[in-house]
Amino acid sequence: MDAEKTENRSLMFGLIAIVVVTLLLAIIGFVFMREPDEIIEGQADATSVRISGKLPGRVVELMVSEGDMVKAGDTLVHIHSSLAEAKLMQAEAMENVAAAQNQKVDAGTRSQIIQAAAELVAQSKAGATITRKTYDRMQRLFEQGVVSEQKRDEAKAAYDAAVAAQQAAESQLSLARSGAQKEDKESAAALVTAARGGVAEVESMLEDQYLTAPCDGQIDQIYPQPGELVSLGAPIMSLLKIDDKWVTFNVREELLSQMKLGDSITVEIPALDRMSAKARIYYVRDMGSYATWRATKATGDWDSRTFEVKARTTDQIPDLRPGMTVLYRKK
Numbered sequence: 001m002d003a004e005k006t007e008n009r010s011l012m013f014g015l016i017a018i019v020v021v022t023l024l025l026a027i028i029g030f031v032f033m034r035e036p037d038e039i040i041e042g043q044a045d046a047t048s049v050r051i052s053g054k055l056p057g058r059v060v061e062l063m064v065s066e067g068d069m070v071k072a073g074d075t076l077v078h079i080h081s082s083l084a085e086a087k088l089m090q091a092e093a094m095e096n097v098a099a100a101q102n103q104k105v106d107a108g109t110r111s112q113i114i115q116a117a118a119e120l121v122a123q124s125k126a127g128a129t130i131t132r133k134t135y136d137r138m139q140r141l142f143e144q145g146v147v148s149e150q151k152r153d154e155a156k157a158a159y160d161a162a163v164a165a166q167q168a169a170e171s172q173l174s175l176a177r178s179g180a181q182k183e184d185k186e187s188a189a190a191l192v193t194a195a196r197g198g199v200a201e202v203e204s205m206l207e208d209q210y211l212t213a214p215c216d217g218q219i220d221q222i223y224p225q226p227g228e229l230v231s232l233g234a235p236i237m238s239l240l241k242i243d244d245k246w247v248t249f250n251v252r253e254e255l256l257s258q259m260k261l262g263d264s265i266t267v268e269i270p271a272l273d274r275m276s277a278k279a280r281i282y283y284v285r286d287m288g289s290y291a292t293w294r295a296t297k298a299t300g301d302w303d304s305r306t307f308e309v310k311a312r313t314t315d316q317i318p319d320l321r322p323g324m325t326v327l328y329r330k331k
Contacts, residue, residue: 038330040259042249042267042309046322047241048220053208056232057081059224066222070213070239077211077236124166131159217241240322247279247326249309250287258330259284259309267311268327272319283310 060078064070138155141147222237224230247267251259259265261284269275287306313320 038255040249040251040255040328040330042247042326042328044245044247044269044320044322044324044326046246047244049214049217049239049241050235051076051211051213051237051239052233052235053079053211054232055079055081055208056230056234057209058229059226059236062222062226064219064222064237066219068219069242070217070219072213072215074213075210076213076219079209079211079230079236081209121166121169124162124169128159128162128166131155131162135159211236213239215239215241216243242318243316245317245320245322246282246310246312249311249326249328251307251309252304253307254304255330256284256307256309259328264314265311265328267313268329269317269320269324270327271321271324272317275317277317278314279311280314281309281311284308 057079058081060080062077063075064077070076135152135155135158138147138152142149142152217239220238220240223235230236249259259281261281263281265279265281267277267279269277285308287308
């Protein structure tokens with residue numbers, strides 16, 4: 001009986017000790033332990049420029065590879081288009097035809113035509129002179145009663161016809177000497193201008209045979225391979241502007257109190273050995289109804305909208321690549 005009582009007493013003291021230790025641990029945990037920081041996860045991004053041209057054709061040569069660093073003005077790709085070159089030949093031929101026509105109009109009537117018109121005027125003047133003399137002679141004979149009135153009228157009609165022919169010949173000579181009309185000259189000049197515009201249009205397309213980098217950056221992706229056909233405006237490659245990087249966070253509106261426009265925040269980059277960096281928020285925008293967190297309770301809760309928050313690091317981080325995870329710990 002004494003042994004049993006001793007054993008029961010030992011068990012009781014053990015239970016009491018366990019309870020006391022548990023209570024002490026609970027009190028220590030309540031006093032010293034704190035709620036972990038809430039983490040907002042974002043992603044690094046950079047401006048991407050798509051390289052494309054207005055010349056449909058075949059990719060002849062790629063001067064760069066994915067990952068290459070390029071400077072503004074560096075040649076990236078050569079595109080050949082036999083169709084565009086044929087159109088250029090056609091446009092240049094049309095320009096030559098229009099220029100020749102315009103030159104012909106400006107030069108006026110050929111000298112042979114003017115000479116022929118002048119000879120016709122001289123011939124008509126000679127005819128008018130002869131018929132005038134004949135008419136005068138008939139008039140005198142009619143007054144003397146030698147010839148009839150009909151003969152005199154026939155001579156007068158012949159003289160009038162000769163005068164009319166002389167006037168017509170002089171008009172033809174004047175028209176030949178003056179050349180084309182003003183409207184004809186303006187029309188010919190307009191045709192030359194239109195033809196030159198066609199040549200300039202094709203030449204501007206052919207300028208895109210060699211596409212160059214619009215800015216400094218890194219070649220991100222190349223879409224076609226040498227020998228493939230590309231259409232008008234099709235993207236050939238994308239260029240990352242490495243110096244223009246930012247971090248994007250999708251934040252619920254109740255967390256915006258710590259991520260206000262213009263605020264400076266501290267972010268963490270796990271891929272760079274959990275590197276810490278300062279960043280300034282420069283953009284906050286509502287993402288729309290599709291990104292709204294809907295309330296699950298009928299009462300006591302509300303819909304929470306999501307905002308897109310963008311921030312740029314105050315210092316350049318060359319190793320920060322688009323797509324890397326960036327963390328912000330809510331305080």
